[in-house]
Amino acid sequence: MTRAKVVSWAFVALVVAFLFAPVVVVVLFSFNGTSSTSLPLTGLSTRWYHEAFHDGQFIDALENSLVVAAVTAAFVAFVGTNAAFALSRRPSRLLNVFSSFVTAPLIVPGLFLAVSLLSFFSQIGVRPSLKTVMVGHALVTLPFVVLIVNARLARLDPSIAEASRDLGANPWQSFRKITFPLVRPALIGSILIAIAWSFDEFIITFFTIGPKLTLPILIWGKLRLGVDPSVNAIASVILATTIGVTMLAGRFISARDVT
Numbered sequence: 503m504t505r506a507k508v509v510s511w512a513f514v515a516l517v518v519a520f521l522f523a524p525v526v527v528v529v530l531f532s533f534n535g536t537s538s539t540s541l542p543l544t545g546l547s548t549r550w551y552h553e554a555f556h557d558g559q560f561i562d563a564l565e566n567s568l569v570v571a572a573v574t575a576a577f578v579a580f581v582g583t584n585a586a587f588a589l590s591r592r593p594s595r596l597l598n599v600f601s602s603f604v605t606a607p608l609i610v611p612g613l614f615l616a617v618s619l620l621s622f623f624s625q626i627g628v629r630p631s632l633k634t635v636m637v638g639h640a641l642v643t644l645p646f647v648v649l650i651v652n653a654r655l656a657r658l659d660p661s662i663a664e665a666s667r668d669l670g671a672n673p674w675q676s677f678r679k680i681t682f683p684l685v686r687p688a689l690i691g692s693i694l695i696a697i698a699w700s701f702d703e704f705i706i707t708f709f710t711i712g713p714k715l716t717l718p719i720l721i722w723g724k725l726r727l728g729v730d731p732s733v734n735a736i737a738s739v740i741l742a743t744t745i746g747v748t749m750l751a752g753r754f755i756s757a758r759d760v761t
Contacts (some may be wrong), residue, residue, distance in 0.1 A: 532734035582647025630712030654688035691754030
């Protein structure tokens, strides 16, 4: 390796280390034996995790986050898969417009979406609740399913499904035994990304949740009252969940097509 490459890699490593330093600090202090938030650590302990998992607010917020993520994932999986099949099978100008409309939440600022949703729900007389949170999360996670599944469909050879028809399979059998198994890894990966995104979403949740709590909202509420060491443990739980689910999603999405 040349000297220039070594310098380049060292620079990249320093930048990455600087960006992730706050995350490392949060995880590190979640295992601190005391409530101190300054170095050196006074000992390693799981005390704050124990307190978090015995906190009624944390349990309620965790349950709410899981329910919202599960319902959101189920909805966007159904709608997004159908949209992806429509976009891949019957290309037209109208569907191109529909594709742009579906994927718009990826480029629209989250704060704008959150305020728009709050205004919309107020206009139609719907009070903020977990249901409105699910609508907001579905809006921002739907593009992931559509784009990922559509990308997998674009790589499929149409002759495979046509061959199954020639061999006597009806459209449903062709989809169930040929097309769906080929698309399934991408679909599962996109669902996992939707779950990770929903579990970690704060801005849209903050504007649409009402009196309920999810984990990000719970952290925000605790930080308003001061530095609570259990916040580090809760944040670490969210971080570990998000990283784990995202890595698993990557394995599914990058999986090779199988028959």
